[in-house]
Amino acid sequence: xxxxxxxxxxxxxxxxxxxxxxxxxxxxxxxxxxxxxxxxxxxxxxxxxxxxxxxxxxxxxxxxxxxxxxxxxxxxxxxxxxxxxxxxxxxxxxxxxxxxxxxxxxxxxxxxxxxxxxxxxxxxxxxxxxxxxxxxxxxxxxxxxxxxxxxxxxxxxxxxxxxxxxxxxxxxxxxxxxxxxxxxxxxxxxxxxxxxxxxxxxxxxxxxxxxxxxxxxxxxxxxxxxxxxxxxxxxxxxxxxxxxxxxxxxxxxxx
Amino acid sequence: xxxxxxxxxxxxxxxxxxxxxxxxxxxxxxxxxxxxxxxxxxxxxxxxxxxxxxxxxxxxxxxxxxxxxxxxxxxxxxxxxxxxxxxxxxxxxxxxxxxxxxxxxxxxxxxxxxxxxxxxxxxxxxxxxxxxxxxxxxxxxxxxxxxxxxxxxxxxxxxxxxxxxxxxxxxxxxxxxxxxxxxxxxxxxxxxxxxxxx
Numbered sequence: 001x002x003x004x005x006x007x008x009x010x011x012x013x014x015x016x017x018x019x020x021x022x023x024x025x026x027x028x029x030x031x032x033x034x035x036x037x038x039x040x041x042x043x044x045x046x047x048x049x050x051x052x053x054x055x056x057x058x059x060x061x062x063x064x065x066x067x068x069x070x071x072x073x074x075x076x077x078x079x080x081x082x083x084x085x086x087x088x089x090x091x092x093x094x095x096x097x098x099x100x101x102x103x104x105x106x107x108x109x110x111x112x113x114x115x116x117x118x119x120x121x122x123x124x125x126x127x128x129x130x131x132x133x134x135x136x137x138x139x140x141x142x143x144x145x146x147x148x149x150x151x152x153x154x155x156x157x158x159x160x161x162x163x164x165x166x167x168x169x170x171x172x173x174x175x176x177x178x179x180x181x182x183x184x185x186x187x188x189x190x191x192x193x194x195x196x197x198x199x200x201x202x203x204x205x206x207x208x209x210x211x212x213x214x215x216x217x218x219x220x221x222x223x224x225x226x227x228x229x230x231x232x233x234x235x236x237x238x239x240x241x242x243x244x245x246x247x248x249x250x251x252x253x254x255x
Numbered sequence: 256x257x258x259x260x261x262x263x264x265x266x267x268x269x270x271x272x273x274x275x276x277x278x279x280x281x282x283x284x285x286x287x288x289x290x291x292x293x294x295x296x297x298x299x300x301x302x303x304x305x306x307x308x309x310x311x312x313x314x315x316x317x318x319x320x321x322x323x324x325x326x327x328x329x330x331x332x333x334x335x336x337x338x339x340x341x342x343x344x345x346x347x348x349x350x351x352x353x354x355x356x357x358x359x360x361x362x363x364x365x366x367x368x369x370x371x372x373x374x375x376x377x378x379x380x381x382x383x384x385x386x387x388x389x390x391x392x393x394x395x396x397x398x399x400x401x402x403x404x405x406x407x408x409x410x411x412x413x414x415x416x417x418x419x420x421x422x423x424x425x426x427x428x429x430x431x432x433x434x435x436x437x438x439x440x441x442x443x444x445x446x447x448x449x450x451x452x453x
Contacts, residue, residue: 127395
């Protein structure tokens with residue numbers, strides 16, 4: 001049986017001299033956590049199923065710094081690595097893969113230029129293309145926001161997930177903007193609706209505060225994987241503890 | 256020296272890193288000559304069956320790969336496993352035809368591609384799976400190979416039982432990514448690196 005995955009996310013701030021992992025709430029109020037490749041290695045040893053590096057500064061001019069982080073991590077970490085944040089062209093994706101990334105996550109660039117999903121998927125395979133959706137509750141559904149949550153679009157999140165799949169996405173990384181950084185649990189309704197609407201895996205993100213929350217979204221939310229930053233950075237619980245909990249609850253996990 | 260076939264269809268960096276981690280040097284092989292001269296061959300692959308075969312033909316390495324698969328320790332990974340077979344539901348045209356059978360699409364599973372860690376049951380404790388029991392390995396695939404029974408080295412389950420690895424003499428291949436499967440994966444690569452060169 002395929003295991004449910006736990007994916008720690010490293011929110012990387014590249015604005016300083018060197019890359020730093022930071023933690024914020026609702027995409028603001030950043031706190032310094034540590035050096036990315038060291039943290040990645042710690043998570044790998046702790047049982048992370050994959051690791052995601054997110055350039056929260058989405059800075060084209062500091063892309064080299066991000067690639068260094070990936071290169072350094074990829075030499076010591078032997079689980080899949082995803083890189084996201086500001087990747088907007090085939091060239092940038094190639095650079096990420098060359099540095100050792102296995103998948104790229106695209107968000108704003110996919111929304112503004114949907115053909116990028118198809119281009120990357122054809123060239124590198126569907127499994128290498130993650131389309132990230134930042135969904136915000138609006139009316140009776142959810143709308144997509146772009147530019148790291150700064151701009152709300154009119155695009156319906158569930159519809160966009162379906163479109164992304166048909167364009168060639170291999171996975172959907174679904175973040176609830178309403179829940180992100182609140183530690184109050186995932187948006188189960190949103191996750192379930194997206195997961196039921198697509199035939200590709202859905203990674204749920206935003207709101208993880210306890211192992212119980214992870215269980216909720218993997219079970220009721222029907223997510224295939226969870227992505228979380230704060231819960232592991234604050235060491236509220238370790239990845240191993242979270243997995244033990246999920247296993248006790250009857251979910252398949254890699255231990 | 257282990258040669259990783261570079262034909263524009265695979266994540267080579269991850270493989271280089273994993274072999275370096277276990278103390279094995281690698282080189283890249285992109286021509287027929289380099290493939291012929293290599294002691295061991297690793298054939299990675301991402302993308303589609305048809306596209307990979309097209310690249311192989313474009314690069315003029317089809318015959319060299321076919322010969323290498325008969326003669327020396329050879330490891331196909333993911334799509335690099337699938338193209339060792341005769342044909343695939345994914346694309347028209349022949350594969351490298353070094354293993355009998357075809358490649359089929361997952362139809363009973365809820366989510367395709369299969370993306371993540373799945374438990375693999377080795378059918379033999381020799382060769383690639385020496386010293387490895389039931390372990391988790393990382394998969395990212397929409398298709399799976401259906402080989403002759405004798406060639407199946409390990410199985411896994413995704414909606415149905417499927418072949419996770421094959422071994423036939425010097426020729427071995429995994430549907431999962433050993434280079435992305437933590438310590439268990441590194442062990443597979445170690446076993447491959449120590450297979451005897453005739």
